[in-house]
Amino acid sequence: MILDAIAKRYSVRHYQDRPVEDDKLAEVLEAARLAPSGSNLQPWKLVVVRDRATIRAMVHAVGGQQFVEQAPVLLVGCKNGKGYNVGHRYDGEIIDIAIALDHATLQAASMGLGTCWLGNYDGNEVRAILNIPSENPVVAILALGYPDETHPHRPRPRKPLSELVCWEKFTG
Ligand SMILES: Cc1cc2nc3c(=O)[nH]c(=O)nc-3n(C[C@H](O)[C@H](O)[C@H](O)COP(=O)(O)O)c2cc1C
Structure with a gap:
């Protein structure tokens, strides 16, 4: 059930010193590939980073978040630079x-496997480390690896649906 995976996911900030197997990484990437996109443009490029020295260099670029150094893989999502000129009135990429x-x-x-979104990054620094051209702004970064479960995590609370959802018309 997809809801099981949704409920199981949390932001992993401690990783085992264990590589992600190629076949598992391939499935993670396949899940991304199958995602929907506006007009099916798939306007992105993903840089898969596994080189230890590069990941160490990325720590500074993500605001010094030290746990990132433990992650065996980083997935860096950037725009493919082709634009989104299909009449959409939003930043589709x-x-x-x-x-x-x-x-x-x-x-x-x-x-x-565990992941953590990394929103706190310096896009220019990330681009410099990964040779990403300026036409391909970095949009999102994920750390990926096996969670070190000797560090228990406390689930973060979520607002109740009643606060997040209204029906038929907007109510405040
Ligand atoms: C767009 C985005 C950016 C985030 N950036 C960071 C980050 O830079 N560092 C970090 O440790 N967690 C980051 N997070 C993780 C959130 O803090 C986390 O998802 C939220 O507190 C809920 O906790 P959970 O993921 O464990 O359920 C980010 C999450 C999102 C969706």
Whole structure:
């Protein structure tokens, strides 16, 4: 059940010193690939980072978040630079990349892997480290790896549906 993976996922900030197997990484990437996108443009490119020295360098670029160094994989989502000129009145690339990476987090969770979104990054620094051209702004970064479960996590609360959802017409 997809809801099981959704409920299982949490932000993993402690990772085992254990690589992610190629076949599991392939499934995580496949989940992203199958994600929907506006007009099916799939307007993104994902940089998969496994090189230890590069991941160490990325720690500074993500605001010094030290736990990132433990992650065996980083997935860096950027715009593909082709634009979104199909009449949409919203920043479709950001939405599409977020959907793709969220698919990735859920596939990862379903296989016992952990992820953490990294929104606190310096896009220029990330681009410099990964040779990403300026036409391809970085939109989202995920850490990926096996959770170190010796560090128990406390589930973060969510607002009740009654606060998040209204029916038929907007009510405050
Ligand atoms: C867009 C986005 C950016 C985030 N950036 C960071 C980050 O830079 N560092 C971090 O440790 N967690 C980050 N998080 C994780 C959130 O803090 C976390 O999802 C939230 O507190 C709910 O906790 P949970 O994921 O464990 O359910 C980010 C999450 C999202 C969706």
